[in-house]
Amino acid sequence: MSDLVQVGTPQPLVGSAERPSLEYQHAFDLIAVALHGLEGPVAVLASHPFHARELAARLDTVQGGLFLLADSLESNGEPTACLGPESMGKTRHLEQVHASSLAALVWAEPERDSGPGVLQRIGPAMAPAGVLHVVTSTLLRRFLPEWRGAAGHPAQHPAGHGATLRWLHRAGWQVEQRFGFHGPRSVLWGLAARAAVVVGRRDGSDRCLAAMRMHYVVCGAEAMMAPVALLVARKR
């Protein structure tokens, strides 16, 4: 792991008061809670500076050190000041990680073409009880601000939830937990909130929005029906 650089305190982008959509915030916060108590190093494999920035900001104080591997940081021309120029590594650096050393790895988010290959590299780097967190998305992602427009998406060709699940099973990973963010019931409450405004019941709308947030997170197979999902897996 010698030539991988430890991530320092990230610097936010100047002038940006924007936050990711609530779906991604939930996913990133969940990862932060899960990984903060871990002993041993954690790696983040980010397909886009968006993921890299958000995860680095939340995981910069993990006990065993954080290593950030993101191929796209230089290539797409986005500012990288938020991560510090010294903190960037590439996916290929994963092979330089001492075998079986990582307590956890966050993979956000698998690309259709490179996914299986990346997964092959991840396996040997993980400690025996190491846990893999994979941030994925489904076709519903197109409703999220991050995925609107023609460019700047958080992944170029996202593999999606289903394909990632299949790869994990084939590669011998046991998926222990699946979480979806903004599940079907939550979507319905959100629609009800909009309808309430249309009929002049803003009080009802606010109550529906509270219900929407309360039902935001779904577990198990229902995660497939949310725009953003998180898979938690361990090597069998």
Added chain:
Amino acid sequence: MDTRILGRVLAGWVAWLETMHTPEGYGGPVAHWWQNCLSYTGAGLDWRYEGIITGFLNLFRCSGDPSWLARARRAGDELLRGQLPDGRFRHSSFELNPYPGGTPHEAACDLALLRLAQVLRERDQPDWSKYLDAAQRNLLDVQLGVLWDQRRRLYRDHPRLPCFVPNKAATFAEALCLLDELSGDWMRIDRYVLVTLEAVLAHQVRGGALDGAIHQYSQRGNMVPAFYPFYVARCVPALLMGYIHTGDEPLIDAALRAMRFVLRWQYDDGSFPQAVYASGRVNRYPHWVAGVGDILRALRLLEPYGLQADRAAAEAWLLGGAQTHGGMRTARGFAAQVSQRGPDKLPEFRDLLPVAGWGDKAFCYLTEVLLDGQDAALLAREPPVAPLYEEACQFRGMPCLYREDGSVIELWHGNDLWYRWRKGSCWAEVCPPERFWK
């Protein structure tokens, strides 16, 4: 207000607040009407600092005890250390944390820094200007540099969207006004402060049952017909400050009308509804408890200007939220946020959860009451607070036990641990996503 109760509550809260302190600042989970922040629990450089620094300065003014000034200074130093190169404050978004650029939170931090600078300058402390400089940097580079819409002459809530939120703009105006006062440069009062206060006035309802209410926000000029008594009250200090500086009668008239609106909606138990709507409907729950400090503060500020208000019921409501370990409960009725049916006998987890960024409002108000003539030494006479606080509560309709001491906040359902935050840690240790939401 009973002197002994005041002393006990203040001494307790100060002791509890210390348990929330980390090297980076005051931390802890946050419960709010729009969103919760129960996962990220690290320091939040947000509006909590307004009440904390102001409260400590009040205690210093009242007692002359330099240890209170030292605490205010320590809090100010945390804001300075947490200021980013672009002028924003780290993790300044309160319920939306962990993100910088929070509104009105950064303007509220500026206000706190300026009040600290003011007190230090009065006492010829040589380093007072560093607090002024930090506030000025945020106000000029971020609040004006990023959020001020030059074309519309409007303080926006977002760098690109023409969204105006009166209470946030009021905090900005109040901070800018104080900056001018301290720097002696009065250019910004006309250019920004009065323009902003005029925009707040344009959001106020005139006539009818809602006379005095201030719209929560407007987007592209369209007023959203929702009125939050707590946020209406937060507009008052800026309106009053504007009146003191200009003598413009419409400003004091607007402030008085605003608080008369708030008082008309007060319940017999001293509480206030969460939101009132144009139709006259209300979302009553959750009632803020600690946050009522800001309503009481606005009432107190306006009494010399002719507002007739009996603060006793609201004070009793506020003091009724004091917990045995010194914390101040956040609300009553979170469990009824969706149904709006009268809350069950058991409080919800978030009702009990003391939040530094709500308790600071009670602290600020109660220390102002102390300034009105009470003896600050009564804090020292109070016995130490109980180390452990346990209370039966509910979460998602299930019976639970809230448990807090100097090192941890927990929520238990039987033998199952549902939530745990070890004080000082940046993230909750246990916060299962299927149970908790943002």
